[in-house]
Amino acid sequence: MSIGNMKIGELARRAKTSHRTIHYYERLGLISPVAREGASHRLYEEEAYERLEKITALKRLGLSLEEIQEVIELYFMDADTHLQGKKKVLDILNNQLQKVDEQIDELSTFRSDLIRNIRHMERLYDEATPNKSG
Amino acid sequence: MSIGNMKIGELARRAKTSHRTIHYYERLGLISPVAREGASHRLYEEEAYERLEKITALKRLGLSLEEIQEVIELYFMDADTHLQGKKKVLDILNNQLQKVDEQIDELSTFRSDLIRNIRHMERLYDEATPNKSG
DNA sequence: TGTAAACCTTACGTTAGGTGTAGATTATGG
């Protein structure tokens, strides 16, 4: 019968963040406890963890917490019963897909550069050190 | 004979940043003009642009400007004549390669999630709208 | 029931990464 089995400490540990960060996110409306006993200890369910994960991912994409605020619900709302928002959600998701693809491209380019540099360095390093197998 | 043909305005435009940011980076030691006429206008060469690009890439990797400060020189020093640093440079480059790969992985996972969400949304959207071809 | 760990609120502090602005100086085309 217990709804919400996780307290803020455990949630923070699992999501690799701090309880203060979770408090902060709550103030911004990014996340909230599923229940509070009396006026006290926040209790969370698994979804809270998933939200934190999603927030982290979106941050890495370069979104500010304010921007995340605007889209996070779309990921967790009951899509089947919210017909009206679907088109909008779809647009936003496609938009983010585009961003992700751009970043993957960018990282891939950076990766190629890095590898080129590494090869170059290795060559120089080999030339400068005595060759043990010759 | 002109060494340094680019002024800060052009550099900023090309690198999609502001001249104030370039000033700021200069104060941090991330970048500097190749020459200054008298005590005035900073003049840059192509390398300055490349540095800004590299800084952007490293920022996207999650490095702070302070961390970037510590590695940026390695990308632009004359490697051939700085034998002693090669091993260290190689380590750092490999380290960054690992980070890039991790991020690409993470983004790919996020991408898959997004696509799954999009498919789901599309299905719901199709169901909710009249089918024109049937 | 006692107590220690975990949690609560409130309020102020901090750091990174810039941006704004004023007032002077420099460059450049006519």
Added chain:
DNA sequence: CCATAATCTACACCTAACGTAAGGTTTACA
């Protein structure tokens, strides 16, 4: 030579995203 656009220095200011600290409350467990 003059206008004006671009730069210069220097300092103050800003926001986001937390962190720290104080002092009180809840909860789990013996």
